Amino acid sequence: MKKVLMGNHAAALGAALARVDVAAAYPITPQTQSVELLAELAAKGDFKGRFVLADSEHSAMSILLGAASVGARTFTSTSSHGLAYMHELLHWVAGARLPVVMVEVNRALAAPWNLWTDQTDSLSQRDTGWMQFYCATSQEVLDTVLQAYRVAERVRLPAMVVLDGFTLSHTYEPVDVPSQAAADAFLPPYQPPDILDPARPISLGGLTMPKEYFRLRRRIDHDMRRALGEIAAAGRDFQTQFGRGCGLVEDYRCEDAATILVTAGAVGSTAQEAVDSLRAEGLRAGCLRLRVFRPFPTQALRACLPPRARLAVVDRSYSPGASGIFFQEIKAALYPSRREIAGYVAGLGGGDITVEFLRDIWRDADAGRAVADDPAWVEDAR
Amino acid sequence: MKPSIPAEELLRPGHQACQGCGATIAMRYALKGLGPKTILVVPACCWTVIAGSAPRSSVGVPLLHSPFAAAAATATGVKQALVQKGDLETQVMVWAGDGSTYDIGLQAWSGAADRGEDILYACYDNEAYMNTGIQRSGATPRGAWTMTTPDAPGSQRPPKDIGAIVRAHRPAYFATATPAFSEDMVRKFQKARAIKGFRFIHVLSPCPPGWKYDPGETVSLSRLAVQTGIFPLYEVEDERLRLNMRPAKLKPVEEFLAPQGRFKKLTPDQRRAIQQDVERRWEAWAA
Numbered sequence: 001m002k003k004v005l006m007g008n009h010a011a012a013l014g015a016a017l018a019r020v021d022v023a024a025a026y027p028i029t030p031q032t033q034s035v036e037l038l039a040e041l042a043a044k045g046d047f048k049g050r051f052v053l054a055d056s057e058h059s060a061m062s063i064l065l066g067a068a069s070v071g072a073r074t075f076t077s078t079s080s081h082g083l084a085y086m087h088e089l090l091h092w093v094a095g096a097r098l099p100v101v102m103v104e105v106n107r108a109l110a111a112p113w114n115l116w117t118d119q120t121d122s123l124s125q126r127d128t129g130w131m132q133f134y135c136a137t138s139q140e141v142l143d144t145v146l147q148a149y150r151v152a153e154r155v156r157l158p159a160m161v162v163l164d165g166f167t168l169s170h171t172y173e174p175v176d177v178p179s180q181a182a183a184d185a186f187l188p189p190y191q192p193p194d195i196l197d198p199a200r201p202i203s204l205g206g207l208t209m210p211k212e213y214f215r216l217r218r219r220i221d222h223d224m225r226r227a228l229g230e231i232a233a234a235g236r237d238f239q240t241q242f243g244r245g246c247g248l249v250e251d252y253r254c255e256d257a258a259t260i261l262v263t264a265g266a267v268g269s270t271a272q273e274a275v276d277s278l279r280a281e282g283l284r285a286g287c288l289r290l291r292v293f294r295p296f297p298t299q300a301l302r303a304c305l306p307p308r309a310r311l312a313v314v315d316r317s318y319s320p321g322a323s324g325i326f327f328q329e330i331k332a333a334l335y336p337s338r339r340e341i342a343g344y345v346a347g348l349g350g351g352d353i354t355v356e357f358l359r360d361i362w363r364d365a366d367a368g369r370a371v372a373d374d375p376a377w378v379e380d381a382r
Numbered sequence: 383m384k385p386s387i388p389a390e391e392l393l394r395p396g397h398q399a400c401q402g403c404g405a406t407i408a409m410r411y412a413l414k415g416l417g418p419k420t421i422l423v424v425p426a427c428c429w430t431v432i433a434g435s436a437p438r439s440s441v442g443v444p445l446l447h448s449p450f451a452a453a454a455a456t457a458t459g460v461k462q463a464l465v466q467k468g469d470l471e472t473q474v475m476v477w478a479g480d481g482s483t484y485d486i487g488l489q490a491w492s493g494a495a496d497r498g499e500d501i502l503y504a505c506y507d508n509e510a511y512m513n514t515g516i517q518r519s520g521a522t523p524r525g526a527w528t529m530t531t532p533d534a535p536g537s538q539r540p541p542k543d544i545g546a547i548v549r550a551h552r553p554a555y556f557a558t559a560t561p562a563f564s565e566d567m568v569r570k571f572q573k574a575r576a577i578k579g580f581r582f583i584h585v586l587s588p589c590p591p592g593w594k595y596d597p598g599e600t601v602s603l604s605r606l607a608v609q610t611g612i613f614p615l616y617e618v619e620d621e622r623l624r625l626n627m628r629p630a631k632l633k634p635v636e637e638f639l640a641p642q643g644r645f646k647k648l649t650p651d652q653r654r655a656i657q658q659d660v661e662r663r664w665e666a667w668a669a
Contacts, residue, residue, distance in 0.1 A: 021466045022459060050462045055493025059455035062448065062490065066423065066459025069446050072466060074459075088449050196444035196460065198419045198472055203439035205447030207430065 005175045007168035008033035010138040011077055011103040011161070013175075014145030016047045017183035018101070021072035024052040024063035028082040029115055030165040031105045035077065049073075057082035061089035061100075068098035069204055071192035073149065076100070079165060080107035080121045087125065090158075094129025094220065096205060099152035099159070099190070101145060102130075106265065106316075107165040108349040116350020117164040119265060119317040123293070123325040129220050131159040131227055132293040134264040136250075138163075138173045140291075143245065146178075146187050147234040153190050154230050155223040164266040166350070178242065186241055224295045231292055232300075248297035250289040251304040253279060257286025259310040259366040264290045264326055267314060267353050274358035285362055290326065298333040310340040312365030314358070315375070316347045323375040342370030345377045356382060387568040388414045397440035399432040402597025404587035404604060405506040406432055407561040409441070409477065412504060412585075415571025418443055420473045421460055425453035425487060427479030428513040429506075453478045454491035457501045465500075473502060473575055480507040484520030484542050495551035495580045502574050502581045505544065508589035516592045525652050527594075527644040534647035544584055549618055554579030557617035560586040562604035566615060566626055573617075586613045594643025606638040611660040614667065625667060635660055 005013070012034040015023060025035045041047035054060035057078050064074040078086065083104055093100050108118035122132060133148060135141045141163050148159040163169055178186075196204065208216065232247050239245035252272050254260055261271045268289030278285035288304060290297065305311070315324025322328060327343030334341065342365045347353040357380040370376055392413035399406040405428055413420065422445040424430060430447060434440045448456040453476045461474040478487060483505040491503055510528045511517040518528040520542045531537040548556050555577045559567040567585070574581045588604050590597040607613035610633045615626040635657045639645040648656075 022462050024459065024462075050466050052458065052462060052497070054455065055489055055496070058451060059458075059490050059493055062452035062455035063459035063462070065448065065452070066446065066456035066461075067463035067466075068459070069456075070421070070460055070463045070467070072459075072463035074463075089452065092449055092452075196421050196446055198421065198443060201418075201439065201442055201444045203433060203436065203441075203445040203447070206433060206436035206439070206445075208436050212436070 001179070002174050002176050004172050005138055006033060006170050006172050007138040007141050007163050008105070008170070009037050010142040010175050011145060011163070012037035012041065013177055014142040015075040016041050017178060017180060018073065018075070018146055018149050018187055019189070020049045020075040022050050022052070022064065022067035023075040024054045024060040025076045025078065026054045026057045026060050026082060028057070028079045030107060030169045031077050031079040031082070034103060057085040058089060061086045061093065064100045065089060065093055065096065065098065068093070068100055069096070069196050071190070071195040073190045074100045075102070077103035077105065079105040080109055083121050083125060084109060087128070090125055090128035090130055093158050097156040099149070099156055101148045101152055101159050101161065103141070103145065104160050104162045105165045105169045106162060114349040115165070117167050117316065118348050118350065120325070122160060122162045123317045125160070126294065126325070129157060129224070130294065131157060131224070133159065133161050134291060134293060135161065135163045135168065136266055136268040136289060138168060138171070139175050139244070140246070141168065142175055142177065143238060143242070146183060147231070147238055150187050150234050151227055151230045155227045157220065157223055157227065162265065167266045182241065186238060228295050228297060246291055248292045248300040249304060250291055252287045254286035254288055254304055254306065254309070256284060257306060257309050258284035259312060259362060260305065261285070261287040261358060261362055262290070262311050262313040262326065262330060263287065264293065265316070267316065270353060270355055271358055274355045274362060277355065278359060278362060283366070293329070296329060296333060301330070301333055308339065310342070310365055310368070312342050312344060312361055312370070314344045314346055314353065314361060316353070318345050318348060327375060340368065343375035345375050352380065354380065356380070386565050387411070390414065390417070392418060392442040394440045394442060396434065396438070397432050398434055399428070400591055400597070402590040402600045403428070403432070404561055404589060404600050405429060405508060407600065408506050408567070408585045408587050411561060411564050411567045412475070412477070412571050413441065413443065415568040416473050416475060416575050419471055420475055421446065423448055423453050423457040423460060423474065423476050425478050425482045426450040426513070427482060428508070429477055429479070431513065450482050451486045451490055453482055453487055454494040454501065454503060458494050458497070458499045461499060461501050475502045475504055477504050477506065479513070480505060480509060480521035481511045481519045483507070484544055492551065495548070495553055495582070498579050500578055500580070502583065504583045504585060506585045506587040508587045508592055509541070510592050512589050512592040525645060525648045525656070527647065535649060535652055536644070536647065548582045551580070552621060553582050555581040555617070555619055558584045558586070558613065558615050560604045560607060560613060560615070562601045563608065563615060563627070570617065592644070595641045599641055603638065603641065606633065609633045610635045610638045611664045612638055632660065632664060
């Protein structure tokens with residue numbers, strides 16, 4: 001059924017459709033409506049799981065650690081400082097191989113305070129062992145929550161479904177909400193392995209020696225790489241059942257493109273408009289959106305780039321002293337390469353990245369004006 | 383002859399505690415009180431080690447390790463998920479040291495108590511960060527030596543009154559216990575098991591290397607802590623406090639202090655002050 005929803009509501013409906021057993025969360029702008037809607041659905045009996053309003057994000061994720069350790073399907077949502085506060089538990093949950101799914105709404109980190117979208121919060125959780133999906137629409141948020149559970153439970157790793165603060169979280173869009181039966185057909189009940197059960201006492205998370213620890217970490221990496229295939233398969237199956245879906249990357253008019261805008265998140269759909277307008281002027285523009293950041297889709301990225309196309313990576317994130325975070329990752333993934341790859345840092349702290357702004361960036365890159373190893377900090381003059 | 387506490391042993395041989403460890407005897411009695419339908423949640427503390435390294439375990443019930451500040455929240459999740467699955471019987475117990483209870487994990491258990499989570503929180507209190515090598519915690523008594531309060535007269539501040547902090551949350555049950563009084567201790571865990579809601583048991587747990595005494599003295603120090611009035615045994619239900627042990631005459635605190643190296647540098651004035659503290663509190667309770 002089509003509904004007009006904000007991104008946060010799409011996230012909460014996704015969790016309810018996934019028949020989550022235990023959800024725990026702590027409020028933070030701009031994630032709050034997903035928490036409120038889950039509480040409301042629980043009160044009305046439309047969400048049949050248990051909802052806990054935790055005392056902090058650290059506790060919210062700890063609650064999910066406990067719940068998932070006895071075999072529950074679990075959910076939370078957070079943003080920015082909340083995500084940073086969870087950091088310890090993100091490592092723990094991934095190390096414990098628990099398929100927790102979290103919706104994370106991008107917001108800049110202080111100081112100084114800022115409420116608006118910026119991907120540095122989620123990208124700084126890169127090394128925690130969580131899968132990361134970046135969504136371009138509210139529809140994709142809901143669909144990705146369902147797909148994330150399927151993948152997470154198959155590879156036994158947690159997944160973060162990321163959307164832009166306000167740009168998506170608070171923007172109302174038409175969203176096709178699947179029926180419960182259709183969601184059930186796509187996402188089977190969770191069959192947890194090795195859980196805590198008094199009938200078969202085991203201890204989880206105890207001290208390990210270097211050899212065991214090394215091997216366990218290696219298995220995480222192995223399964224994270226295996227997730228690439230699982231994500232692609234979940235996308236295909238979703239496409240078959242619902243007639244929509246996407247894979248690891250979304251390429252748009254890239255086949256003969258001279259210069260390609262590379263983005264992640266909601267900017268991805270703005271970039272398609274920019275490409276259309278540049279194409280209308282006879283320019284060979286294309287764009288590519290990374291939907292999945294971890295595991296990093298190296299092969300999928302390479303497969304959809306024409307051999308000599310220039311790349312203009314637009315980052316709403318920055319690692320001080322280095323560069324935009326997607327820029328670094330893409331350069332590493334394409335190495336060795338003679339391709340020109342330019343990095344643009346734009347829209348930190350929620351600055352608008354408009355069609356016109358993206359056209360400017362594209363023209364700059366297409367003219368070969370960017371300096372390869374030095375990211376350009378660009379502001380929209382308009 | 384029928385034993386006065388359950389004969390079933392859920393603490394297994396081969397645990398990795400120090401000789402004379404109070405926290406290990408305490409776990410033995412706690413599990414005798416709770417029985418096998420129990421899941422333990424253990425944050426970073428001595429018991430992280432005592433439980434044994436993976437995949438071995440020194441307890442006959444499931445045990446989930448958790449980060450330092452996360453125990454009560456992790457236990458919340460375990461219990462909520464069990465209830466969601468229809469298991470209303472399995473007991474979930476946090477087993478945490480004083481560091482995570484008085485300091486780093488205080489927010490998490492305060493939140494769980496505030497929500498009225500149906501979990502039992504047991505703090506085995508050895509009065510300092512013992513697992514990391516004896517640093518002062520919020521539970522360290524005034525005057526006690528630790529590695530971070532090395533000079534005479536040791537820790538400058540009194541410990542936090544954890545009983546008052548817990549009781550301010552109006553828990554379903556609060557009790558103090560210590561292993562020397564094994565029947566009292568087992569009874570309290572049995573009783574806690576039968577009560578629904580947030581329950582808290584504060585266990586004084588002597589620590590030979592941290593308190594600097596002969597490992598053979600653990601039970602006697604545990605007993606002296608009660609007999610001197612340093613650690614009164616009581617329980618609180620429906621906000622009504624009941625003293626479980628009321629000695630006709632308190633023994634001098636010196637009997638508790640003297641065997642412990644951590645109090646070696648206390649001045650006579652400090653010793654008198656501790657005695658007076660105890661007497662003042664005792665009079666208030668007796669009234």
